[in-house]
Amino acid sequence: MKISTIQELLDAEVICCEEDLSRHVYSACGSDMMSDVLAYVKDQAVLLTGLVNSQVVRTAEMMDMNCIVFVRSKMPTAEMVELAKESNIVIMATKKRMYEACGILYSNGLVGNRVKSV
Amino acid sequence: MSEALTFHFDVDGADFTSAGQASVQVKKNLRLLGISPDIIRRVSIAMYEGEINMVIHAGGGEADVTVTEEEIVISLRDHGPGIKDIDQAMQEGFSTASDRIRTLGFGAGMGLPNMKRYTDHMEIRSELGKGTDITMRVNLK
Numbered sequence: 001m002k003i004s005t006i007q008e009l010l011d012a013e014v015i016c017c018e019e020d021l022s023r024h025v026y027s028a029c030g031s032d033m034m035s036d037v038l039a040y041v042k043d044q045a046v047l048l049t050g051l052v053n054s055q056v057v058r059t060a061e062m063m064d065m066n067c068i069v070f071v072r073s074k075m076p077t078a079e080m081v082e083l084a085k086e087s088n089i090v091i092m093a094t095k096k097r098m099y100e101a102c103g104i105l106y107s108n109g110l111v112g113n114r115v116k117s118v
Numbered sequence: 119m120s121e122a123l124t125f126h127f128d129v130d131g132a133d134f135t136s137a138g139q140a141s142v143q144v145k146k147n148l149r150l151l152g153i154s155p156d157i158i159r160r161v162s163i164a165m166y167e168g169e170i171n172m173v174i175h176a177g178g179g180e181a182d183v184t185v186t187e188e189e190i191v192i193s194l195r196d197h198g199p200g201i202k203d204i205d206q207a208m209q210e211g212f213s214t215a216s217d218r219i220r221t222l223g224f225g226a227g228m229g230l231p232n233m234k235r236y237t238d239h240m241e242i243r244s245e246l247g248k249g250t251d252i253t254m255r256v257n258l259k
């Protein structure tokens with residue numbers, strides 16, 4: 001799924017790295033616990049979270065993720081945006097809640113279980 | 119690359135926001151060395167988990183990453199409270215993290231299991247009241 005499609009489906013506001021909206025993601029992960037996110041490596045995944053601090057961006061960076069969606073209208077800090085820009089990670093914010101946002105992406109074909117074994 | 123390369127980091131225990139910076143730097147360094155992306159990801163996730171643990175459980179510490187032709191060795195040392203029961207700490211879901219730590223997104227009890235899963239070898243030495251030493255190895259060959 002294109003990152004721009006995620007933005008449309010979730011009616012999200014793009015906060016940074018708009019130039020990367022044409023990139024693709026193939027799986028998704030929704031969690032507020034970063035070590036849960038770090039437990040399963042997926043290629044080119046999007047992270048949906050309600051947690052707002054710098055570790056969210058670092059976690060995405062460690063996982064080579066290229067998009068973070070903040071749910072429930074959470075807004076990243078300026079410092080987080082800088083970190084995301086350095087790593088070309090698209091950040092967007094949606095008003096939808098976690099359950100709904102994940103459900104919309106899942107039912108539009110973005111599955112969560114493309115787990116890569118390590 | 120015929121000689122071993124070592125990167126050293128001091129991990130500040132007082133600053134949660136900057137935690138993970140050493141792992142980010144390691145990731146950059148390994149990229150410059152031309153290490154494969156899969157290996158880089160495994161090393162940096164394992165180190166990141168260890169670095170966060172040093173910050174949230176042990177008040178900071180030190181990290182060294184050594185790269186040879188055969189392997190990448192990550193060693194982490196802290197002078198925190200130590201781990202009472204290592205077998206228990208290694209179980210998925212076991213955590214002593216406070217509610218405050220949980221609101222910061224950590225405390226799922228997945229860090230040590232992740233470190234073990236992403237590396238080829240992991241050894242933990244810990245003494246109560248003295249600190250914790252963790253060595254992780256990822257094979258390059």
Ligand SMILES: Nc1ncnc2c1ncn2[C@@H]1O[C@H](COP(=O)(O)OP(=O)(O)OP(=O)(O)O)[C@@H](O)[C@H]1O
Binds near residue numbers: 167176230
């Ligand atoms: N460096 C350390 N010093 C002291 N105790 C530690 C250290 N690392 C881990 N522990 C102990 O082991 C437990 C399990 O660690 P682990 O990393 O698996 O989970 P966590 O840090 O609690 O949560 P998560 O990693 O999922 O955010 C911790 O809750 C803590 O009690």
Ligand SMILES: [Mg+2]
Binds near residue numbers: 035224228229230
């Ligand atoms: Mg941990």
